[in-house]
Amino acid sequence: MTKSNFGKYFRYKLSKSKPSIIFFAILNFLSTTLPCIFLFNLFNYMKTENEGSDCGFIEYTLSSTYSFIKVMVIISIIVIIVTTAKSMKFYHNRTAVDMLGSLPLSYGERFWGDLLSGICVNFISFIPFSIISLIPINGMRSLYKLIPTSDYFLLETIEKSEMIFYYVFILIFVYIGIYAVTTFISSCCGKFGSSVFFSIVAISVIPGIYTIYAKWFFSNVIGADASKEIISNIFMLPPLGPIFSVIMRLENPNVLYTNKYDLSYLKQPICIMVSVLIIAAFIAVAYFIGKKRKAEKTGEEFMFKTVFHILSLTLLVMIIGVIYLNFFEKKGLTGIIKVLLISFLFYIILELSQNKSFKGFWKAVIRFATGFGACIAFLMIVKTTNSFNYYKNLPGENSIKEIRVSGDYFYSETGTLKKREYIYKAKDSVSVILSEHKKLLMSEDISTGNELNITYVTKGGREIVRGYSVKNDGEQIKDFSDEVKKLKEYDPGVIGILSYSDFSGIDAFFDFIKPHNDNISSGYIREDKINKLVELLRYDIENNFFNDNETSKNTIGFLTFFEIRGDKHDNLGAYRILTTYKNTLDFLNDPDNYVNPGDDNSAIYDISYSTNGDEGLLTDISISISEDDMSEYAKELLSYIEVKNSPDEYSPKIWVSGKNSSIVYGVRLENEKAAIKAMLKLFREKYVQ
Amino acid sequence: MIKFENVTKKYDDFTALENFDLEIPTGCAYGLLGTNGAGKSTLLRILSGVYKADAGKVTIDGENVYDNASVKQKLLLISDETSQFNGMTLLQMKKFYKTFYTNFSDETFERLNTIVNLPVNKKLGGFSKGMKRQAAVICGISAKTDYLFLDEAFDGLDPSMRSEIKKMIIDAMCDNNMTVVTSSHNLHEIEEYCDTVGLLHNGKMIFNKDLGDLKGNIHKVQCSFEKEPSKEDFPELEILLIEEKNGLTNIIAKGSADETLQKIKVKNPKFCDLIPLSLEEIFIYEMEALNYDRTKLL
Numbered sequence: 001m002t003k004s005n006f007g008k009y010f011r012y013k014l015s016k017s018k019p020s021i022i023f024f025a026i027l028n029f030l031s032t033t034l035p036c037i038f039l040f041n042l043f044n045y046m047k048t049e050n051e052g053s054d055c056g057f058i059e060y061t062l063s064s065t066y067s068f069i070k071v072m073v074i075i076s077i078i079v080i081i082v083t084t085a086k087s088m089k090f091y092h093n094r095t096a097v098d099m100l101g102s103l104p105l106s107y108g109e110r111f112w113g114d115l116l117s118g119i120c121v122n123f124i125s126f127i128p129f130s131i132i133s134l135i136p137i138n139g140m141r142s143l144y145k146l147i148p149t150s151d152y153f154l155l156e157t158i159e160k161s162e163m164i165f166y167y168v169f170i171l172i173f174v175y176i177g178i179y180a181v182t183t184f185i186s187s188c189c190g191k192f193g194s195s196v197f198f199s200i201v202a203i204s205v206i207p208g209i210y211t212i213y214a215k216w217f218f219s220n221v222i223g224a225d226a227s228k229e230i231i232s233n234i235f236m237l238p239p240l241g242p243i244f245s246v247i248m249r250l251e252n253p254n255v256l257y258t259n260k261y262d263l264s265y266l267k268q269p270i271c272i273m274v275s276v277l278i279i280a281a282f283i284a285v286a287y288f289i290g291k292k293r294k295a296e297k298t299g300e301e302f303m304f305k306t307v308f309h310i311l312s313l314t315l316l317v318m319i320i321g322v323i324y325l326n327f328f329e330k331k332g333l334t335g336i337i338k339v340l341l342i343s344f345l346f347y348i349i350l351e352l353s354q355n356k357s358f359k360g361f362w363k364a365v366i367r368f369a370t371g372f373g374a375c376i377a378f379l380m381i382v383k384t385t386n387s388f389n390y391y392k393n394l395p396g397e398n399s400i401k402e403i404r405v406s407g408d409y410f411y412s413e414t415g416t417l418k419k420r421e422y423i424y425k426a427k428d429s430v431s432v433i434l435s436e437h438k439k440l441l442m443s444e445d446i447s448t449g450n451e452l453n454i455t456y457v458t459k460g461g462r463e464i465v466r467g468y469s470v471k472n473d474g475e476q477i478k479d480f481s482d483e484v485k486k487l488k489e490y491d492p493g494v495i496g497i498l499s500y501s502d503f504s505g506i507d508a509f510f511d512f513i514k515p516h517n518d519n520i521s522s523g524y525i526r527e528d529k530i531n532k533l534v535e536l537l538r539y540d541i542e543n544n545f546f547n548d549n550e551t552s553k554n555t556i557g558f559l560t561f562f563e564i565r566g567d568k569h570d571n572l573g574a575y576r577i578l579t580t581y582k583n584t585l586d587f588l589n590d591p592d593n594y595v596n597p598g599d600d601n602s603a604i605y606d607i608s609y610s611t612n613g614d615e616g617l618l619t620d621i622s623i624s625i626s627e628d629d630m631s632e633y634a635k636e637l638l639s640y641i642e643v644k645n646s647p648d649e650y651s652p653k654i655w656v657s658g659k660n661s662s663i664v665y666g667v668r669l670e671n672e673k674a675a676i677k678a679m680l681k682l683f684r685e686k687y688v689q
Numbered sequence: 690m691i692k693f694e695n696v697t698k699k700y701d702d703f704t705a706l707e708n709f710d711l712e713i714p715t716g717c718a719y720g721l722l723g724t725n726g727a728g729k730s731t732l733l734r735i736l737s738g739v740y741k742a743d744a745g746k747v748t749i750d751g752e753n754v755y756d757n758a759s760v761k762q763k764l765l766l767i768s769d770e771t772s773q774f775n776g777m778t779l780l781q782m783k784k785f786y787k788t789f790y791t792n793f794s795d796e797t798f799e800r801l802n803t804i805v806n807l808p809v810n811k812k813l814g815g816f817s818k819g820m821k822r823q824a825a826v827i828c829g830i831s832a833k834t835d836y837l838f839l840d841e842a843f844d845g846l847d848p849s850m851r852s853e854i855k856k857m858i859i860d861a862m863c864d865n866n867m868t869v870v871t872s873s874h875n876l877h878e879i880e881e882y883c884d885t886v887g888l889l890h891n892g893k894m895i896f897n898k899d900l901g902d903l904k905g906n907i908h909k910v911q912c913s914f915e916k917e918p919s920k921e922d923f924p925e926l927e928i929l930l931i932e933e934k935n936g937l938t939n940i941i942a943k944g945s946a947d948e949t950l951q952k953i954k955v956k957n958p959k960f961c962d963l964i965p966l967s968l969e970e971i972f973i974y975e976m977e978a979l980n981y982d983r984t985k986l987l
Binding site for chain 2 (some may be wrong): 004011094095097098099101102103104107109181296
């Protein structure tokens with residue numbers, strides 16, 4: 001028995017791939033290490049500058065980094081597909097068939113030699129670069145622990161670094177998955193072009209179909225948030241799903257306001273196992289198909305027509321979904337006919353590209369009619385049955401790890417106005433909530449909304465999120481909330497500023513959003529009165545939250561607590577002041593409790609600063625100044641104010657309104673940092689000291 | 690020993706080989722003849738383990754060839770197409786073969802390259818067709834395999850180089866007892882060194898004979914008679930052709946030279962002479978005897 005030639009073939013393939021190894025090393029550096037270095041530099045910048053750092057620069061750097069990551073991932077995916085297909089010369093080149101087919105190599109030796117050398121060429125440089133990438137990320141995480149901060153962007157950067165960490169980690173699975181799919185498709189194709197095209201189809205069609213149809217499906221499920229459902233589940237669709245999931249999370253603006261990146265789902269070993277199993281399945285199928293394939297068929301477009309029909313039909317399903325749901329959904333029968341014509345044209349072109357003739361054309365028409373009919377029927381049934389009444393489908397009691405409940409009938413947390421989530425883990429709590437949820441679903445008045453949010457976290461790490469609104473004054477939601485509040489695990493507690501006992505250095509600003517008091521529209525609370533205010537607020541909240549529904553209808557205004565240390569600013573939270581908070585309202589209606597109540601008639605500019613860049617609701621500091629203000633800081637602040645020409649060049653955090661409401665003022669991005677510092681100092685000088 | 694047993698190979702609706710049987714003994718130089726599309730390349734590829742037979746059995750030294758690395762170690766195929774080596778230099782090509790063929794001889798390679806004098810560091814893409822073929826042949830011979838399969842090996846070679854290559858192959862056969870199977874649609878190319886020839890037609894071997902026997906067993910006699918003879922006048926001869934031209938009668942008949950001459954002389958010709966036959970002529974007459982249209986065979 002002769003010695004295996006696998007090692008020789010493997011080394012031969014590697015020696016032929018030196019330029020590819022160098023190319024991939026550059027790509028891997030750009031897609032993993034460089035983004036991490038960007039983030040680390042940004043973090044260092046923010047760490048030293050902290051509050052008031054140039055947010056325009058930060059936003060630009062963050063969004064550029066994520067865009068860069070996206071571009072690099074796309075380039076890497078295409079390069080992997082092209083180089084993999086190219087390295088499978090044996091499948092596409094008749095002369096290579098003679099050369100390699102007659103060599104003293106068994107099929108297995110050649111297949112594994114091709115596969116493993118390709119993996120090495122593609123990923124040999126990935127390992128060192130991914131390890132290098134982790135150094136700045138871990139550096140950031142360690143440094144972060146040393147400097148507690150409330151800086152919004154700093155928090156975002158550090159928290160997203162965890163996402164980047166995960167991105168680097170799963171990238172290897174994504175790339176190997178794409179490599180496996182390309183190997184599989186190449187083993188079915190006889191031409192390089194077909195291999196590349198159908199590999200791209202194969203890796204994108206499943207997440208593509210899922211995204212399009214699941215979005216449609218969940219948009220018809222009462223209470224479901226389609227985008228959240230998609231982000232959670234798309235991870236389970238390798239090879240592209242995991243990277244879609246991470247990038248969608250990196251870019252999802254909702255997470256910016258929650259400061260929370262729930263990675264628990266992504267960290268589930270089951271997800272990695274699914275990826276590994278799917279990759280293994282593709283490789284196994286590629287191996288057996290390659291073994292069955294006839295060498296003489298090399299040069300033909302697709303030698304396993306069944307695989308072609310599956311791919312072309314799934315592509316058709318995706319195209320129908322894209323066209324119909326984006327352009328013709330609301331156009332009835334005319335829309336369907338237009339989709340029919342466009343998709344038919346597309347499908348026939350695809351068929352002709354393979355067959356090069358109209359022989360067996362009728363079979364293609366039958367395949368098209370079946371695919372088209374199935375798609376349209378599915379869409380119609382989903383629409384008419386509210387996605388098969390999926391909204392009634394709740395997870396089984398035994399599969400639930402915890403339930404998170406929040407909503408208008410639940411006391412809200414401070415700071416970002418996020419609804420406070422109450423977490424229930426006890427079995428009896430889970431049972432009661434499930435039962436109450438089912439009762440709620442019996443109501444015909446419920447619709448998708450945000451008045452009540454229930455999140456089920458399963459033991460497998462999956463999150464099922466439902467959000468409801470109810471007609472008729474929300475009686476059903478109130479009933480649900482009342483039952484849930486009776487549970488032992490329900491603990492309204494005291495949080496945020498309400499738990500403080502020492503209020504030295506803490507300032508408060510109240511802003512009436514509804515006409516309530518002729519004398520006061522907004523103002524800073526006297527420092528010596530803040531203790532009393534918090535006491536009244538605590539009393540009102542504790543005595544009213546069982547009854548109160550926090551909505552804009554019954555919100556009188558917002559009370560914001562903050563702390564200024566030198567030129568740094570911490571937002572300690574914002575509270576809705578409701579019509580039922582009688583004691584607090586009495587306090588807030590008394591001008592004596594304010595440093596400078598009412599409008600300053602001499603003021604020509606009202607300047608507000610909000611860390612979230614969200615005008616109105618979450619104003620942290622608001623100042624009125626006039627042009628004859630002699631304060632050094634006022635003069636400095638005035639020097640930064642100018643008429644806005646182009647919105648992009650001005651700070652989104654600083655809002656300036658002048659006497660003449662038709663003129664829009666602003667502070668240029670490059671002056672933002674200095675303006676915030678001057679504003680904080682002026683605030684201390686004018687209102688607090 | 691190469692053995693095809695009841696081998697069938699189809700390309701969709703086209704049958705390239707059908708119930709094909711063939712035996713090629715070790716050390717034989719076998720010439721495989723046939724028109725384009727006769728099935729020569731298919732046969733060589735099946736023999737090299739590149740293609741898998743749809744039915745039947747192909748063995749070399751008793752072992753199946755397809756997907757059998759140990760058998761493939763004994764054989765080397767030089768394809769009619771050499772573009773796969775375009776990106777390599779001759780040295781890289783040598784390295785490629787040396788990687789996989791354990792008996793590869795650097796010494797033989799150097800010796801053969803001294804004869805053909807090919808540039809070793811120039812990419813084969815820049816070689817002429819003939820130079821590429823020389824490169825492939827010297828690498829193939831240097832691999833020192835037991836079996837060498839050459840598909841249209843002499844295409845594109847000038848006469849002197851064709852002769853050199855043939856000499857190299859003959860030397861290799863003598864040195865290593867190598868079995869060589871050469872496909873060609875040109876009889877002259879293989880006449881000089883093949884000892885057995887086979888003719889493939891429409892996927893079937895219609896002719897398979899030892900060249901020595903073939904040449905010794907068919908003769909052309911030029912003679913002149915008073916009266917133009919017919920085939921029936923020589924019932925004791927196995928006449929393949931008899932024709933009259935300018936008063937001369939040409940008789941092509943099977944059998945030994947002496948026997949044939951003797952049987953003709955019995956009929957008292959004015960004169961009678963044995964004329965040497967080229968392999969091509971022998972082939973043509975054999976085929977005509979089998980009722981094949983010779984113009985469609987070669």
